Amino acid sequence: MRVEDEYTVAIETILGGALQNIVVDDDKSAREAIAFLKNTNAGRATFLPLSSVRGDEIEIRDLSGKPGFISIASRLVSYDNKYAGIFKNLLGRIAVVDNLNNASAIAKSFGYRFRIVTLDGQIINAGGSYTGGSIGKNVGILSRLNEIKKLEAKLSDLSGGLEKLVHEKNEAEREF
Numbered sequence: 001m002r003v004e005d006e007y008t009v010a011i012e013t014i015l016g017g018a019l020q021n022i023v024v025d026d027d028k029s030a031r032e033a034i035a036f037l038k039n040t041n042a043g044r045a046t047f048l049p050l051s052s053v054r055g056d057e058i059e060i061r062d063l064s065g066k067p068g069f070i071s072i073a074s075r076l077v078s079y080d081n082k083y084a085g086i087f088k089n090l091l092g093r094i095a096v097v098d099n100l101n102n103a104s105a106i107a108k109s110f111g112y113r114f115r116i117v118t119l120d121g122q123i124i125n126a127g128g129s130y131t132g133g134s135i136g137k138n139v140g141i142l143s144r145l146n147e148i149k150k151l152e153a154k155l156s157d158l159s160g161g162l163e164k165l166v167h168e169k170n171e172a173e174r175e176f
Helices: 005-020 027-039 080-092 100-109 141-175
Strands: 022-023 048-050 069-072 094-097 113-118
Touching: 005 094, 005 113, 022 069, 022 094, 069 100, 094 100, 100 113
Parallel strands: 022 048, 094 113
Antiparallel strands: 069 094
16 A cells, blocks of 8 residues: 555554454465464454455545535545455545544544544543544654655765766766
């Protein structure tokens, strides 16, 4: 999955531990993996069978005019379409909003029926509880992935600049 930088904190926060879930082809594979973990006393994991995990999205029509509303979380993530059921299941019932004040107003107007996450990672849960505070910079998987992409692009630019300078140096030495 890929997420634009501006939405990374929100998506990472809302997914939390689900970022460690394991996608498998079908429920048989999930059962076999669970049996293996159990028989070898190797811990626990959550498996998401492509054949059975389904999800839906909040009706966006009612949200689109609300101040601060950005999108449904599942629409801010790009992924191969074969994973649509999984991403709609994990993110389809979560609204992304610009800030906590707007999130609070939206949550209240909809009777706290679904989760809302702000761009800086504050959450209003279905039912009305709030989760929030400070978040470390670049501590999550998606944040680190985006940082790696930026650094790779910067390295590529710098390498190209270095090659150009070496070429210019060689030309200058040859002409000398």
